[in-house]
Amino acid sequence: MSEQAISQQEIDAVFPKVAQIIADALGCEVDDVKPKVPLIEGLDAESIDFLDLVFRLERGFGVKIPRGKIVEDARGPLPEAEFENKGIVTDAGLARLKEFLTEVPAERFKTPLKAADVPRLFTPETFCKVVIRAQRSAQATA
Amino acid sequence: MSERFRAFSFVDRITHRAGGRIEGQYTVPVTTTRFPASLMAEAVGQLAAWSAMAQLEFAWRPVAGLAAETNYHRIVAPGQTLTLEADIARCDPEAVAYSGRALIDGRCALELVDCVGPMLPMEEFDAPEAVRADFDTLRTVGAAQGRFQSVPSPQIELQEHTAGQRLRAALQVPQRAGTPYFDDHFPRRPVFPGTLLLDALAGLAVQLTREAIPGPSPDALMPTRISNVKIRSFTAPGTTLELEIDLIELDRDRARFKLGARNDGKTIASARIEIGQLESAQP
Numbered sequence: 001m002s003e004q005a006i007s008q009q010e011i012d013a014v015f016p017k018v019a020q021i022i023a024d025a026l027g028c029e030v031d032d033v034k035p036k037v038p039l040i041e042g043l044d045a046e047s048i049d050f051l052d053l054v055f056r057l058e059r060g061f062g063v064k065i066p067r068g069k070i071v072e073d074a075r076g077p078l079p080e081a082e083f084e085n086k087g088i089v090t091d092a093g094l095a096r097l098k099e100f101l102t103e104v105p106a107e108r109f110k111t112p113l114k115a116a117d118v119p120r121l122f123t124p125e126t127f128c129k130v131v132i133r134a135q136r137s138a139q140a141t142a
Numbered sequence: 143m144s145e146r147f148r149a150f151s152f153v154d155r156i157t158h159r160a161g162g163r164i165e166g167q168y169t170v171p172v173t174t175t176r177f178p179a180s181l182m183a184e185a186v187g188q189l190a191a192w193s194a195m196a197q198l199e200f201a202w203r204p205v206a207g208l209a210a211e212t213n214y215h216r217i218v219a220p221g222q223t224l225t226l227e228a229d230i231a232r233c234d235p236e237a238v239a240y241s242g243r244a245l246i247d248g249r250c251a252l253e254l255v256d257c258v259g260p261m262l263p264m265e266e267f268d269a270p271e272a273v274r275a276d277f278d279t280l281r282t283v284g285a286a287q288g289r290f291q292s293v294p295s296p297q298i299e300l301q302e303h304t305a306g307q308r309l310r311a312a313l314q315v316p317q318r319a320g321t322p323y324f325d326d327h328f329p330r331r332p333v334f335p336g337t338l339l340l341d342a343l344a345g346l347a348v349q350l351t352r353e354a355i356p357g358p359s360p361d362a363l364m365p366t367r368i369s370n371v372k373i374r375s376f377t378a379p380g381t382t383l384e385l386e387i388d389l390i391e392l393d394r395d396r397a398r399f400k401l402g403a404r405n406d407g408k409t410i411a412s413a414r415i416e417i418g419q420l421e422s423a424q425p
Contacts, residue, residue, distance in 0.1 A: 024370070027412055048260060048374050051237055052208050055258055067236045 004136075011035070011128045014061075018128050021060050025052045035125040036103050042123075050119060057127060063134035070130055074100050074118060084115040101126060145325035146268075147276050148289040152185035153226065155284035156192060156245065156277075162230040166280070171288040173222040176295065178341040179365065180250045180399030182224060183212050186242040187337075190228035191259065194238035196277055197230075200270040204238045206257025206336035209371040214364065215421050222246055227329040235261050252361040268330035293323060296342035298385070309346050309387040313339075313403070318379040334377035339411055340368060340374075346387045349396040351417040354389070364395035366396070367416040375410045383410070395419065 015035060023030040026043050039045040045053075052064050075083045078097050083093040089112075097118065098109060103125035158165040166189045171176050173261060191204050218224055228242035238259045244252040264270045279285055294316060302310035315334045317325045324332035344365045352360050386402040396418030403411040 027370070027372075046374055048207060048372065051258060051260055052372065055208070055256070057240060058258065067234055 006129050006132050010132050011125060014128050014131050015124070017060060018057070019124055022053060022124055023054045025049055025056055026131040032087075033124050035128070036105075038108070038120065038123050039124070040120045047119075050122075053127065057131055057134075061131050061135065063076060063131065063138055065130060065134050069134075070122075070126075071118065073133065076100060087115055089115055091100070097113065097121070103129075129136050145322040146329045147285065148326060149291070149322035149376050150171050150184075150293075150326040151188065151285070151289060152181060153188050153192060153280060153285075154287055156189070156280045159193060159196075159281070162193075164189055164228050164230070166192075166226045167223055168226060169223040170218050170220050171290055173383055174290060175292045177218065177290075177340070178293065179214060179217050179218065179252075179330070180337040180341040180344065181293075182214075182218055182244045183209070183254055183340075184252050184289045184335065184337040185224055186226055186228060186252065187243050187257065187259070190230060190238060190240040190257070190341055192277060192280065193228060193230050193240075194233045194259070194261070194354045195264070195273060196236060197233050198261070200264055200274045200277070202235050202261040203264045203267055203273075204261055205267075205333070205376075206217070206373040207237070207260045207288065208256075208373075209254060210257070210259040210369065211253075212368040212371070213253045214251070214366055215253075216246060216251045217252060217364065217395075217420065218246055220325075224251065237261055262329055264331075267331050269329070271292060272329075291322070293338060294336070296345065298342060299347070306350055306392075307339075307361065307389045309350060309385070311346060311385045311387075313342050313383040315379060315381045321379065331376075332379050334379065334381070336373040336411065337370075339373075339383070339403055340371065340401075340413065343385055343387060343403065343413070344368070344415060344417075346385060346417050347397075347401065347417050350389065350399065351389060354392055354397055355395065356375045357395065362419045363417055364420050365415055366418045366420060367414075369414045371411075371413040373411045375405070375408075377405060377410060378424070381405060390414070 019030050019033040022033045058065055077097055101121055102121050104121045152166050152168050153166045156166045167187045196202050225245040228240050230240045240257055242254045271303040297314040299312045318332050327335050348363050351363050384404040388400045390400055391398045398416045401413045401415055
C-alpha cells in the first residue's frame with residue numbers, strides 16, 4: 001500500500017505534545033527532546049520506555065498503536081524474509097528503512113544492521129510519524 | 143513447607159472473571175506482623191496477572207513494569223478482607239495493561255490507574271502447569287487463607303541526609319536463604335518485588351516529610367499518591383541498591399518527592415510520591 005507522505009507541517013503540529021510525553025516517560029527535560037535526537041543513545045531510553053511511550057501516546061492522542069506496528073510500518077511492503085536474513089537487515093531492507101526513517105541521518109545507518117537494533121535509530125520525530133499514521137488510520141476507519 | 147503460592151501470594155479467591163473484568167478477594171492474616179500498604183497494590187497487580195496469564199494459556203507472565211498512578215485512601219489492617227477488582231484494557235504476549243482497585247467494606251482503599259506489565263515467558267519463572275493448577279484452585283475452592291506471614295523491614299543504611307529535603311541511602315536486598323518470599327516471587331527465578339522497593343523508598347520519603355512538616359502527628363503521614371512508577375530491570379537477592387529521594391514541592395500539609403533506585407550506578411526504578419494524610423485519617 002502506498003502511503004501519502006507526511007508533511008513537516010503535520011509533524012510540527014504534533015511535536016510539542018509528543019515531546020512532552022517523551023519527557024514525562026523518560027523523566028528528562030522537554031528541552032532535551034529534539035526532533036532528531038536518538039532516543040536510546042541520546043536520551044537513555046530502554047525497551048520498557050518504548051512500551052511506556054506507546055501507551056502514553058495512545059492515551060494522550062486517543063489513538064490505537066497496535067503491537068509491532070512500528071516495525072511493521074518500517075518494513076513496509078517488504079515481506080519479513082526480504083527485510084532481514086538471519087537477524088541482519090538486507091540491502092533491500094536498508095533501502096526501505098532509509099526511505100521510511102527520513103529523520104535519521106544517513107551516517108547512522110551502520111552496516112551490518114541487526115534487525116533487533118532498528119529501534120536504536122528511532123527519534124522523537126519517528127514517534128510523531130507513528131501518531132500521525134495512527135490518526136490517519138482512525139480517520140480512515142471512522 | 144514449600145513457600146510457593148504462599149509467601150508472596152495476595153489473592154485468596156477469584157470470584158468473577160468475564161470480558162476484561164476480574165474480581166477476587168484477599169484476607170490479610172490476623173497473625174501478620176507487617177503488611178506494608180504497597181502490598182495492597184501488589185494484590186491488585188497479582189489479580190490482573192492471573193487474568194492475563196489465564197488468557198495467554200499460562201505461556202507468559204507479566205512482571206512489574208509501569209504504574210501511571212496509585213492512589214491510597216485507607217490502610218488495611220490484619221484480619222480485614224480486601225475486595226479486589228481489575229479491568230484489563232489490553233493483553234497480548236508483549237504486555238498487559240490494566241487499572242484496578244482494592245476495597246475494604248465496600249469503600250475504596252486503593253486505586254491503580256494505567257498499569258502496564260511487560261510479558262516474559264512463564265517457563266523462566268515457574269512451571270506453567272503448576273500455575274494453571276493454582277489458578278483452578280483460586281477459581282473454585284479458593285486458596286487456604288493465612289498463607290502469608292510477614293515481610294522483613296527494609297535494611298537501610300543512610301549515607302547523605304539533608305533534613306526535609308534529600309536522602310541517599312543503601313538498601314540491602316535480603317539473601318535468598320532465609321527469605322521465604324523469594325521462593326514464591328518467583329519459584330524458578332527469585333526477584334526482589336518492585337512493591338517492596340517502593341515500600342522502602344516510601345518509608346524514607348515519610349521520614350523527610352516528618353522533618354519538613356512538624357504539624358500532623360507523625361503516624362498520620364503516609365503515601366497518598368505514587369505516580370510514574372517505572373521498574374526497569376530485575377533485582378536479584380543480595381543486591382545493594384542505592385536509593386535517592388529528593389523533595390520536589392512542599393505544601394502546608396503534604397510533600398512531593400522524586401524517587402530513584404540504582405544498581406551499580408544504573409537507574410533500575412523511578413517514581414514520584416506524595417506524602418500527606420489519608421482522607422480516612424483526616425478529621
